[in-house]
Amino acid sequence: MTRSIWWIIIPVLLVLIGLLGYGLTSNPKHIPSPLIGKPFPVLQGVDLNGQPVSLGNINGKPTVVNVWASWCVACRQEHEVLLRGARRYADQVSLVAVNYKDELADARRWLRRLGDPYLWSLHDLSGRIGIELGVYGVPETFFVNSDGIIVEKISAPLSDAQFAAGVALISKQ
């Protein structure tokens, strides 16, 4: 064994340690979405009041699509942010939702109690719409610009700052 082997081992060790250190800061559950940069799929469905709706480009306005459910604890956390955001940015963006794998009665009751910031919520009882969107947990939020392109996807409860940043991103086009 010659000394030169060490010039392999030392960098390997450094890389390994650096990697594990990085690993501590990363979240192993987070999955980056391949849909970013792609057009938002056009998906037909029915909203919570039985009216037919279509996800996709809405009046050419930038859209925020929020995926929520009444059984999701973290969604409750995020709801305040959405209520504020809907009011503040009403003329800049449209806020719509997908109600994911929820009973109609539970969903309606939840919105009645906590407030409804959405233009409408597409009722996705089976979860198919969710799969079309690559949803793997709730809540998730898509930011779609006026061209219908998904610019950003947040797979965690939104904060006011994130909402504002997202709106800025999709409004400037």
Place this chain on the structure above:
Amino acid sequence: MFNLYKWMSVVFLCGSLTTVLASEVNEDPLERTMLDIAQKLRCTVCQNQPVSESNSGLAKDMRDVITEKLKQGQNEAQIMQFFVERYGDYVLLEPPRSGNGVPLWLFPPVLLVLALLVAITMMKGRAKNSAPDVPMLTDDDRERIRRARDEDKAGDE
């Protein structure tokens, strides 16, 4: 008593009929194809499980989607493509052989070849003075050994 015999033979007949009529179940081939595909997909909300094994809600939904698409006539490649477009390469249980997965697949064979080369080259370098050829035992040698061994044994006793 006559009634008893009659009753028993009826029961016996019915019993044997049951064995004859018992349905032999077979796996639904569609379900088998679905499970084979599901086995290649990773459940995105689970820790390291294929979709075929997971009990989570999302995995069940994914299995249903696969079944629907199979009924529509799509093949395995199309269905895998569908999920990759929405969930990324992460949803594949086996890393892709192109793009992001290239170093992963290339590294082991390259490493093996390199390591063997290094080992052999280093050992070759060291074997400067090659060991002498192994001499074969001649019959004389064997005789000498046998004699010495017998003497040794005699000495022990």
Place this chain on the structure above:
Amino acid sequence: MQGFSTTYLVEFGHLAVFTAFLVSVIQALAPWLAGRFNAPALARSGISAAFIVLILMTIGGSILIYAFVTSDFSVLYVSQHSNTQLPLLYKVTALWGGHEGSLYLWAWVLAAFTAVLAVQGKRLFPLRLPVMLSVQAWLLLGFLGLILFLSNPFERLLPAIAEGRDLNPLLQDPGMAFHPPMLYFGYVGFSIPFAFAITAMLTRWETTLWIGLIRRWSLFAWTMLTIGIMLGGWWAYYELGWGGYWAWDPVENASFMPWLLGTALIHSITVQENRHMLQTWNMFLAITTFALSLLGTFLVRSGVLSSVHAFAVDPGRGLYILIFMVIVLVVAFGLFLAKGRVDSQRETVGSLMSREMLFVLNNVLFTVLCVCVMLGTLYPLALEAINGAKITVGAPYFNSVLVPLFFLVVMLMGFGPATPWRKANLKRLAMRLLPAALIGLVAMIGMLVWDPTAHWFAFVGTGLVAFSLMTIVIDSVRNALRRAQQNNESLPVAFARMLSRNRRYYGGMIVHLGILVIAIGLIGSGLFRSEQVVLMAKGDVLEIGGEKLRFEGTREFRKDNYLALQGRLRLLGTDTILTPERRKYPVQEAPTTESSIDENWARDVYVIIGEKFKDKYSVHAYVNPLVKWIWTGGLIIVIGIGWSLSQRLRQRRTRSSTAAISGTGEAV
């Protein structure tokens, strides 16, 4: 209910562990202090310290176990992992059912092995013992620091709750109860060769003087690790219900990596003893094997990787362990860089075709295997760090990459015993191996004919395994014959005496036999499995893998701490009844499945019962060929190691030519 006495008892245990921490500081600093103050007696205090630490850790551990057994829910850890309805055995094994307790077990075993080392060292290497104990103490301090300050099993829950949460149902199982201790014996066992290596570098201790000493420790640690891994696989097989035993999950890989290097180490030590070479390799292997044990600890407890086995995520603890690991690695490899190029090598590989060279190749192969496992495990993390992309590296990758490498290992296994030391006469070697090679070829063709559609792993694997098996058999019989002829004994007597007089060698051959038996099991169950998922009503018959199963009904019952739904299926032909269950544990709420297995040497019939659909039940059935061979192979390995370790250096009339000058006389 528990009263004052238990309250104070737990605090006393806590205090004992804290004291152990302080005493370990003394043990760690003893040699340095002795040098500084020129007081040799101070160095010996490290020895007493080691025993005191063990006593204190045992007090702490016993009190924890007592808290479990008496269901003292004022101890937070007990309340999280136990329950008054829990059977007694599991109340005890619940000690290592969670992060804090299993860490405590790690430290406890470390303290115990250190004490054994102290006993051994007092007799065999008293001068260097303080330094060795110091190394161990530093390691123990790392763990005790984590335990006392970040993961304390003695933490209280006051006021105590009336009933605990219950042990994870998956762990309420004999296989799972003993899997962690065996693994920890393995991981901690490798700390001893590590300590030897570090001490050797610090005190300029010639390797030939201690290499024999670490042989037994390494074999012991390796065996424990093997048993631990096999228990884990066995448990996963019958408990988890997916019909498999190894998923290449990151935590499984974390135990496999030290096993791979440990295997290289135990072989490499043999070469060093016999031929006085590979010293640097052994230093490297001794250090790195233990480093991988620490890496395993990190991976399991830090939440860095997504895994079914991971303990509760806590980056704070992960950071601590990472720092601890970094310090150990930097010190160990730093020393190695500075002083690791050991002794002038007296010997070297004489010819490329020699047993020495094969051992070098063996080391290389196992190191490559280990690196590949590490690559696969950490690649997702690395990729994410580089460009944010996420991919999954699952079982298909590991199987594709590692199995061919293992084939090379099996081939080496066949060549090794037949190849002489120093230099082989190629023609003679070829003649010697020809019969086995022919049989291997026949086996390969046989497999090809039997199932041409099978994966190529099946043919190549069968051929190589047959080849290696035959080399062992032929070699042993040939040696026995020669002995019988020379000593005028009958063949069976000669065989028995030969085995008995060369325990190290034939123990090793038995272990190889065990590995090959496992390989046969892996080929069978890995490549020829049948699987079906069907809905069955009463009377339905399922035909699978040449077997027939008839569904005969279900029943429900309550037992211990769960409610069960049991299905009854009759295996037509042998008329055995299989009874898979679905159990609901009221406290934990997650239902578990209990598989039902009918096993024989040819195949396992493995059945799971699922959800009810109208009046039918979902039944998941597998036929896994040759699985029993895997567990049997494991048993053979343990027998082989036992045989090997039972070798006593016999009195010989001509001692001078004995190769291993380990300076330890009869002790090895």
